[in-house]
Amino acid sequence: MKCLKYYVFILSILMFTLVTISFDTFKKTKQEPAIAVMAYYVAGENFDPSKLPLDKLTHIIFSFTKIIDNEMKFQNNATADKLRLLVQQRDKYPNLKIMVACGGWGADGFSDMANSVESRQKFVLSIVEFNREFNIDGLDIDWEYPTIPAAQTNARPEDKKNFTLLMKGLREALNTLNRKQTLTFASAGWKQYYKNIELKEVIKYVDYMNIMTYDQIGSNSPFTGHHTPLGWIKEKDMVGTPAEVLLESRKAEMKEGGKEYEPGSVESIVEYCIKAGVPSTKIVVGAAFYGRAWKGVSSPNNGLYQANSGSYLGWSSYSQIREEYENNSNYKRFWDSVAKAPFLYSKKDEVFMTYDDTVSVKLKVDFAKERRLGGIMFWQLGLDTKEKNSLLNAIFKEANAK
Numbered sequence: 001m002k003c004l005k006y007y008v009f010i011l012s013i014l015m016f017t018l019v020t021i022s023f024d025t026f027k028k029t030k031q032e033p034a035i036a037v038m039a040y041y042v043a044g045e046n047f048d049p050s051k052l053p054l055d056k057l058t059h060i061i062f063s064f065t066k067i068i069d070n071e072m073k074f075q076n077n078a079t080a081d082k083l084r085l086l087v088q089q090r091d092k093y094p095n096l097k098i099m100v101a102c103g104g105w106g107a108d109g110f111s112d113m114a115n116s117v118e119s120r121q122k123f124v125l126s127i128v129e130f131n132r133e134f135n136i137d138g139l140d141i142d143w144e145y146p147t148i149p150a151a152q153t154n155a156r157p158e159d160k161k162n163f164t165l166l167m168k169g170l171r172e173a174l175n176t177l178n179r180k181q182t183l184t185f186a187s188a189g190w191k192q193y194y195k196n197i198e199l200k201e202v203i204k205y206v207d208y209m210n211i212m213t214y215d216q217i218g219s220n221s222p223f224t225g226h227h228t229p230l231g232w233i234k235e236k237d238m239v240g241t242p243a244e245v246l247l248e249s250r251k252a253e254m255k256e257g258g259k260e261y262e263p264g265s266v267e268s269i270v271e272y273c274i275k276a277g278v279p280s281t282k283i284v285v286g287a288a289f290y291g292r293a294w295k296g297v298s299s300p301n302n303g304l305y306q307a308n309s310g311s312y313l314g315w316s317s318y319s320q321i322r323e324e325y326e327n328n329s330n331y332k333r334f335w336d337s338v339a340k341a342p343f344l345y346s347k348k349d350e351v352f353m354t355y356d357d358t359v360s361v362k363l364k365v366d367f368a369k370e371r372r373l374g375g376i377m378f379w380q381l382g383l384d385t386k387e388k389n390s391l392l393n394a395i396f397k398e399a400n401a402k
Contacts, residue, residue: 033058033399035368036375038210038284039392040101042382043082049089052381054096056396059182061140062086063101063380067109070119071126072102083134097182100130103142106151110143114162124169131177138182139170140210145188147196164198171205182207189213189264189286191272200277208374209278214288216264217354219312222246223305224297224352225263228288230364231340233263243305265339266364270371283373287364289318289383289391291344291355302334303345303352310350317383318391321355335359358394365398375399 038059041052054060062083065072074080087098103110113119127139144150146159167185174181183206187193203209214228223243226233238244247261254261262268266285274280296310297303316325321344325331330346331353341360344353356364361376368376376395384390 033396035365035373035399036208036284036377037395037399038208038375038377039381040377040379042380043079043086044382047082047085049082049086052089053392054089054093056392057096058375059097059099059138059377060086060381061099061101061184061377062136064104064107064142065100065102065130066107067102067113067123070109070113070122072123072130073126080134083136087135097137099138099140099182099184100134100136101140101142101186102127103144103186105144106153107142107144108153110146111154111156111159111162114166115156115158120162120166120169123166124173127170128173128177131174131179131181135179137179138184138207139174140184140186141167141170142186144186145193145196148193160196160198164201167202167205184208184210184284186210186212189216189266189269191262191269192259194273194276199273203278203282206282208282208284209273210284210377211266211269211273211286212379213264213266213269213286214356214379215292218292219314221308222250223307224294224303225305225354226265226336226339226341226343227292227354228286228356228360229264229336229339229341230266230360230367231336231338232265232267233339235263237263237338238305241301241305242307246307266367270367270373280372281374284375284377285364285368285373287361287376287378287391287395288356289378289380290315291318291321291353293351293353295349295351297345297350297352299345299347299350302332302343303350304334304336304343306352313351316353316355318355318357319383319385321353322385322387325353326357333357356391358389358391361391361395362398365395369399 036058039057040061040063042063065074113123146163147155149155171183174183187209189212217225217227223246251261292315293313294308295313298306325344330348331344334343340363342357365376384392
């Protein structure tokens with residue numbers, strides 16, 4: 001009798017353990033999104049990684065390292081210490097991939113580093129050592145841009161071939177590490193960029209291509225528009241607006257420089273890349289956790305596609321947009337069904353704001369899922385609101401929706 005009670009007791013413990021394990025497995029499976037959710041992140045002064053919503057991410061891309069003497073390095077030790085603190089969080093989130101981005105807008109050194117076998121090898125070896133020191137899960141190359149001297153960076157025609165050789169060397173080196181590595185690169189949201197890289201070759205060596213489908217319109221634009229639209233905007237959508245007239249003069253100017261102009265969007269660039277041979281599962285589309293604004297914008301069409309007669313106000317974080325604009329009675333939110341994007345306009349202040357909100361980022365997630373893309377990324381996590389109805393919460397909820 002005692003023996004029977006003993007076996008019943010042991011059996012009950014085993015059953016409880018199995019149920020607990022199954023429940024934990026179910027929870028992890030349930031929380032695992034169907035697509036990658038990648039956050040670029042710049043650590044602030046009072047960096048506390050335990051307060052980041054890491055449970056809602058598949059990848060966090062710590063930004064940025066730079067190229068210094070043909071090696072990848074941080075510009076100061078304080079940033080390195082912040083990365084170490086972030087890596088410690090992986091104990092709580094074992095499925096989270098912690099990556100590091102090298103480069104960024106205005107970052108120089110890529111063209112010179114990639115231009116010889118010796119300098120490329122030095123860079124690749126520095127990344128292997130960097131990985132071993134910080135125990136990270138991968139690398140994002142943010143070269144803006146091969147063959148294009150953007151922000152006065154060095155560039156040369158050889159960049160096109162050298163970029164391929166660089167990514168090939170990185171892939172081979174990362175594959176020697178014990179910890180599985182994710183290799184990505186940040187690509188532009190406009191077609192001209194892809195004529196300056198060997199896309200079919202480069203894509204062989206990477207896990208994802210993170211398309212920066214934002215900044216489609218900037219401070220130098222002569223008219224207002226959407227800077228991070230999902231929907232396929234075409235020139236016919238601007239007919240009857242000042243943008244139509246201004247476009248004609250800009251197109252002629254660009255044609256003289258051997259370029260063509262067309263409105264950018266997530267839908268258009270994704271179709272272009274897929275037709276160019278990029279597997280859909282390697283494409284990651286971008287959302288913007290910030291907006292761009294202009295002052296002195298006239299009221300026809302609620303400020304959309306109007307001439308920029310005033311000054312460019314710069315960019316605002318989404319947390320600032322939520323606090324200062326969305327809750328301001330002088331500003332009204334409008335929805336563009338073609339662009340599948342919101343915008344704000346104040347007739348009183350004559351201010352136009354283009355941005356992503358919770359509705360537009362959900363639609364971008366749905367698009368990524370429907371087209372079987374690799375995922376969605378955004379610049380950058382620190383710009384989001386800390387309120388419950390944040391952009392990341394909207395992305396996470398939709399990524400996990402059945």
